[in-house]
Amino acid sequence: MSELLARHRAVMPQWMALYYAQPIEITGGKDNRVVDGAGNSYLDFFAGILTNMIGYDVAEVREAVERQLATGVVHTSTVYLLRGQVELAEKVARLSGIPDAKVFFTNSGTEANEAALLLATYERRSNQVLAMRQSYHGKSFGATAVTSNRAWKNNGLSPFHTVFLHGADKHLPQFAGLSDADYIKVCVEDLRHTLATATGGDVAALIAEPIQGVGGFTMAPDGLFAAYKEVLDEYGILFISDEVQTGWGRTGQSFFGIQNHGVTPDAMTFAKGLGNGFAIGGVVARGDLMDAPHAVGLSTFGGNPIAMAAANATLDYVLSHDLQANAAERGAFILAGLHEAASRFPFVGDVRGKGLMFALELVDPSTGAPSPELASRMMEETRSRGLLAGKGGLYGNVMRMAPPLTLTSEEAAEGLQILIDSLEAISS
Template identity: 85%
Template sequence: MSDLLARHRAVMPDWVALYYDRPIEIVEGRGNRVTDADGTTYLDFFAGILTNMIGYDVPEVREAVERRLATGVVHTSTAYLLRGQVELAEKIARLSGIEDAKVFFTNSGTEANETALLLATYARKSDQVLAMRQSYHGRSFGALGVTGNRAWKNNSYSPLNVHFLHGADRHLPQFARLSDHDYIKVCTEDLRHVLATATGGDVAALIAEPIQGVGGFTMAPDGLFAAYREVLDEYGALFISDEVQTGWGRTGETFFGIQAHGVTPDVMTFAKGLGNGFAVGGVVARGDLMDALHAVGLSTFGGNPISMAAANATLDYVLDHDLQANAARTGAIVMDGLREAAGRLPVVGEVRGKGLMFAIELVDPGTGEPAPALAGVMMEETRRRGLLAGKGGLYGNVIRMAPPLTLTEAEAKEGLGILIDSMEATNEASE
């Protein structure tokens, strides 16, 4: 493994980060578990950054891809009719709730968000975009422009004129004691002030994650985006919901994260889990917005036959097995247990999340300040006990987890036990 690590460091950019003091190579996966090159098996609570949405080696997905491969046609292009694209687009358009929806497929969430921003700025003939503080929308030029997290921004240059809003920053002193109702009111008044002072009024859109992924699963209280939408409608501005991490029932309570706010956006973006490991992303939007672009466009590999076979099989599996309900049920097991344990562990600042999308924020027990070093300790503790987790947050002090939606109740309880043991060990390390 040390040889592979040395080779990685010789040819891969330094900014491609690796987890753990001794990075692992995952070589096999079955169900909701993976095995590394040393033969150690882990319960996977991060799923390739929310990508292996229904686990590993799923027969329905594998067989759908094998049938496609057997045809010998792994790629044609959008210059020809693609049955798999049409079938998947029909399903997504129906599930989105967007009126007269149309779908465009890409390879990733980054590309999807770029497309959404193009649709909005073209429709409104404006480069002015609103985004959320602590957000992350991708690594490309435009997507970084609407990313509100300095750790992921290499420069301030952007093709867009961006203004960042409050809404997922309840930890700030000025908001900490506010009720949801009062926080929504304050944030909405701030939105009006931003529109009146920092913009020309002709804002193209607001882009927002219902739950901020890289931001450490911070989220706006339900109803905030409905309040924002009322203001946006006064200005004719559009609303883009970035569902790259919150889509397909992961939050348990709704199929898309934004639905918890009682809002149907003009545009939604998606990616990650839909292909269960195969590269797929896309945009679903009102037909008039999607059709409005005057230039010819395509995505050479976006919506390719292999990815479409995997995505159709994955989405069918999610719906046929009601995995949204499973996410609500198993997620509650984990979060209820974590919250109960957190009450006696000063190192835990907060447990938050929805469904199978939950996080543990680690703080200095003495000061309550963010403790990124302790997050590193907990990452090692979870790995040592056989569980894979992720790390994030604005301050790098959050353990974030999103197991496959196929997580069983037994696996939820197993993972909970590992996490509590790891929290206790981290708490001891902080003393």
């Protein structure tokens, strides 16, 4: 492994992050477990950054891809009719709840967010965009411009005039002690004040994650985006929900994260889990919004036949096995266990999440300050016990976890026990 790591460092950029003091190569996987190059087995609680949504080596997905490969058609591009693309778009449009919805497929969430921002700025003839503090929307020039996390921004250059809102930062001292209802009122008044003071009055859109992924699974209280949308509608401002991490039933409460707020957005972006490891992204939006741009458009690789085969099979599996309900049940069990255990560990600053999207925030027990060092220790402890997790948060002090939606009750109990054992190890 040290030889592969040396080769990696010789040819890969140094800013390309690797987990763990001794990075691992994943060489195999089955169901919800993976194996590394040294033969170690792990229960996967991060799913390739929320992408292996129904686990590994799923027969239905593998066979769908093999059938497409057997036709000899791996690629055509969107200048030809693609049956799998049409079929998937029909499903996504129906599930979105957006009236008269149309779908455009891309290769990633970053591309999807770029496309959605293009639609919004074209429609409104404005480059002014609202986004949320602590947000992350991708690594491209435009997506970085609406990202509010300094660790993921190389400079302040931007194609947009972006203003960042409160809404997922109830933990800040100025909001301490507020109920969710009072916090929503404060945030709505701040939105009105922001529109009056920091914009030119013709804002194109608000783009927001219902639960912030890189932000450490911080989230707005349910109902905040409904309150925001009332204000946005007064000004004709469009609303884009970034569902790259929250889509397809992961939160347990709803099929798309924004539905927890009782909101139908103008557009939603998606990616990651829909392809169960195959590259896919996309935008689903109101038909008039999607049809509006006058320039010719296509996608060379977006929505390619292989990705469509995988995505159709994955979505069908999610629906036929009611994995949203499974996410609700397994997530509630794990979160309850973590909440109960957290009271014994003063360095656990917060336990949060919905469904199979949950996090532990680690802090200095004496000051309450964010502790990325403890998060790194926790990563090593869980790995040594056979569990893979993720790390994030504005200060890098959050363990974020999102197992495959196929997680069993036995695996949920196993993973919870590993987390508790790792907390015990850190406390000793």
